[in-house]
Each structure stands twice: as C-alpha cells, then as structure tokens.
Amino acid sequence: MTCRLTQPSIAGPYSVFDYMFHIDGTMEVRLSASGYLQGGYWEPLQEGYGGRIREHSMGNLHDHVINYKVDLDIAGLENSLLETIAGQEIVEQPWLEDDEWGRTVIQQKITRRIIETEDEALLNPRGYAIHAGYNPIHNTIVGSRRLLNNANWARYNLAVSLRKETEPSSSSMWNMNLPGKPTVDFHKFFDGDNITQDDLVVWVNVGTHHMPQAEDSPNTKTTVAMSSFLLTPLNYFDSDISLESTNAILLSAPSQPGEPWGFDDYGVKQDFTCVPETPPPFEYLDPKVYDEEGRLKESESVEDMRKMAEMYHRIKFELYIKTKHNATCVSTVSD
Ligand SMILES: [Cu+2]
Incomplete structure (x- = not known):
C-alpha cells in the first residue's frame, strides 16, 4: 500500500513527477519524461546524433537532467553523510x-x-539511505560554451552541501543567459564547509539520456524515459514500521491441522472495500498559467503558450504578410 502523488507538467519541457510514500517509511521520487517529441530532418550525416524515426525525420540525441534539492532533517538538524x-x-x-x-x-x-571526518560515536547511526532507483543520470556534455558554469548542478548524480538560506536552489531561470557567470553557480556552494553533524542538503539528479526511437512519436514513452531515487529508513526504526499500521492482522496457527487460523484484527472491520465511488467524467479546462510573481495570467491561445515554452530553443522568425484585407498572417519556424 502506497500513497502516490502524480504531478504532470503541461507546458515547456515535458515530464511527469511522481512522489510515492511507502508504508515502510520509504519515499520514492520518480521522473518520467513524456510529451510531444521535437523532431528534426533526417539525412545520413545525422547518424550518431539521434535516432531515425521515419524516412525523413529523426529525434535528436539529448539529455534530460532534473535536479532535486532534498532537505532531509533526520531526527533533528544535525546530520552527517x-x-x-x-x-x-x-x-x-x-x-x-x-x-x-x-x-x-x-x-x-x-x-x-x-x-570529511571520522566519528566513533556514529558507527551505527539512525538515518535515511539514499538509493538510486531507475536510471541514475547526469549530463553527458561537459565543457560546452553554453554550459560553462550555468548547469554545474547537472554534472553529478548526487551532491551534498551544508544547508544555507543563501543557497535556496541549484539554478535560476536566468542561468541560461550567462553561461560563464550565472546568477547561481552551483560549484560555489562547495567551499570547504564541514558537513558532519550539521543541517545538510542533498542534491539529486534524475533524467534520461534520450535517444529517440519511432515509438517516441508522437509522445515520448514514460515507461522507459524514467528515472528515480529512494529515501529509505536505515536503522531509523527499531523494526519494519509498516507492522504498526492499524489494519495489521495477527494470525495464529490452529492447534489441529485443517482448522481455521485464529486472528486478531485489532478491532478494524474487514467487511468493506476500499474501491472508491465512480469519479465524475474528466473535464478539459483551460490550463492555469502563472507569471514570475505567481499571479494568475489571462488565458492565452495554445499557439502563444507553445511559442513561449519553446522560445529559448527556437530561432524566432515571424512572417507578417499583409493581405488585401489588411489581415496579418503569422508563422513561426523552429530551428
Ligand atoms: Cu527527450
């Protein structure tokens, strides 16, 4: 039994974010890339730079790397790695x-x-373990001029730093504009601070080395373009905590073979089903879009939203053609 929260992103880079809270105290974070594949034109010189998915079309080879800041406080703020x-x-x-x-x-x-340091008092500490789940990932490309220091966070599977109010996130929305001197340079977080028995932050990357294939068209498959990590108790509890759930049933063996087993259901009724009532039909409402200040924006056309989401990797080229009736025709071409 697991509580699972799923959050799809509907604009920009396409992904599904899952947060699973397992009954043994484990928390699982899973990312699944999905959405409309941005293709390219195939010709033989493209071999090695992507996957041919039709006679004249291809999906370009690329990485998705998404960085989570994990601010875990295990039985207090003083934590070690x-x-x-x-x-x-x-x-x-x-x-x-x-x-x-x-x-x-x-x-x-x-x-x-x-x-960092040895500490004899911590030979068998209570803690949480960080486990790699599906497809641990970091960025393949290092040294590109577009990624000098602005995506330093993407180079590692995992990093641990001292928690500081001045380091709220590993990047910023302005980082792409200043590759050499970004607003947030992740490497500057790592300036020799001692990280034993202090308030720590773990930075974990999930993502996909995405070599597109025919079945990624029209939508990338969430089943394999998926990556996850788990935070799981490590000697944190005295035993498996799921045994303490109120719907546990303790069975005792019968004294005579063939007789029914005795049970103690701790007074929790078993004569019902958890199947929920039929939900109402899906509704397809206008997506809510918020600006940088968190204010709800007015509704925009799908084409305008797509233009905004893809602007940073398009060569913007708009044709304004005046017709007889003075109407305007606009078209946008991606690179
Ligand atoms: Cu992709």
Missing part, C-alpha cells in the same frame, strides 16, 4: 584444504566512512 560501499576482499581460510582451489577465497565486504 555516511558513504557505504559494497566491495570484495581476498582472505585466507586456514581450514580449507583443497589442493586445486587453495586456501584463499574472495568474499564481500562493506566499507563505511563518514565523509
């Missing part, structure tokens, strides 16, 4: 007496390390 690596070691077992295989074996070993 524990690196946990599963590796292997070679050991000699003196009791092994096998002429062919010898006495050495290779076995698994876990290495744990508090990042």
Whole structure:
C-alpha cells in the first residue's frame, strides 16, 4: 500500500513527477519524461546524433537532467553523510584444504566512512539511505560554451552541501543567459564547509539520456524515459514500521491441522472495500498559467503558450504578410 502523488507538467519541457510514500517509511521520487517529441530532418550525416524515426525525420540525441534539492532533517538538524560501499576482499581460510582451489577465497565486504571526518560515536547511526532507483543520470556534455558554469548542478548524480538560506536552489531561470557567470553557480556552494553533524542538503539528479526511437512519436514513452531515487529508513526504526499500521492482522496457527487460523484484527472491520465511488467524467479546462510573481495570467491561445515554452530553443522568425484585407498572417519556424 502506497500513497502516490502524480504531478504532470503541461507546458515547456515535458515530464511527469511522481512522489510515492511507502508504508515502510520509504519515499520514492520518480521522473518520467513524456510529451510531444521535437523532431528534426533526417539525412545520413545525422547518424550518431539521434535516432531515425521515419524516412525523413529523426529525434535528436539529448539529455534530460532534473535536479532535486532534498532537505532531509533526520531526527533533528544535525546530520552527517555516511558513504557505504559494497566491495570484495581476498582472505585466507586456514581450514580449507583443497589442493586445486587453495586456501584463499574472495568474499564481500562493506566499507563505511563518514565523509570529511571520522566519528566513533556514529558507527551505527539512525538515518535515511539514499538509493538510486531507475536510471541514475547526469549530463553527458561537459565543457560546452553554453554550459560553462550555468548547469554545474547537472554534472553529478548526487551532491551534498551544508544547508544555507543563501543557497535556496541549484539554478535560476536566468542561468541560461550567462553561461560563464550565472546568477547561481552551483560549484560555489562547495567551499570547504564541514558537513558532519550539521543541517545538510542533498542534491539529486534524475533524467534520461534520450535517444529517440519511432515509438517516441508522437509522445515520448514514460515507461522507459524514467528515472528515480529512494529515501529509505536505515536503522531509523527499531523494526519494519509498516507492522504498526492499524489494519495489521495477527494470525495464529490452529492447534489441529485443517482448522481455521485464529486472528486478531485489532478491532478494524474487514467487511468493506476500499474501491472508491465512480469519479465524475474528466473535464478539459483551460490550463492555469502563472507569471514570475505567481499571479494568475489571462488565458492565452495554445499557439502563444507553445511559442513561449519553446522560445529559448527556437530561432524566432515571424512572417507578417499583409493581405488585401489588411489581415496579418503569422508563422513561426523552429530551428
Ligand atoms: Cu527527450
């Protein structure tokens, strides 16, 4: 049983955001890219830069990288980062007496390390673990002039910094205009602060290395263009917390084989179904659009909204053709 919140984005870059709250205390964040594929013209020189999806059309190779700021406070503000690596070691077992295989074996070993400083008092801390889910991602391209410092946050799967009021987000809407000296330079967050037993922030990237295929047309498939991470309790509870849910049922084995099992349902009635009432039919209302100040904007045509959403990667070219009746014809061409 899981509580799942799904938030689709309806304008601009296309994505579905899922937040799942599992009954064991795990929180799962999942991103699924979707939406109308912005295609290009295929010819043989394009081989290696995308996927051919029709005779004359292709989808360009690109990355989606979306950065989450995870401001977790685990049992208080004083948190540390524990690196946990599963590796292997070679050991000699003196009791092994096998002429062919010898006495050495290779076995698994876990290495744990508090990042920055050692702290003996934290050998078995209560915490939350960050798990990679589907398709952990970071940006493929490093060194592009358009991405000098304005998308530094996209270079990593995960980063951890000291929480500061002056560092509310890893980027800003103005970052794309100043690649070399952006409004928010993510690398400046990392200036040597100690991150043991303090208020920490985790920056996690999800996204997709998107090599479009025929089935991405007309809409990118959310099933595979998907990425996620999980925040899950690590010795935070004394046992699986889901056992404490009020609808748990404790069964006891019958004294005679074949007899019914005894049960304790803690007084929670079982003679009902959770199937909800039939919801009303879908309505397709005008999307609400807000400006930079959070004010509701007046309704715009779909073409105007699309122009705004795609403006930053279009070469804007508008033709104004005066006709006999002085009407105006407008067309826009993307790059
Ligand atoms: Cu894509």
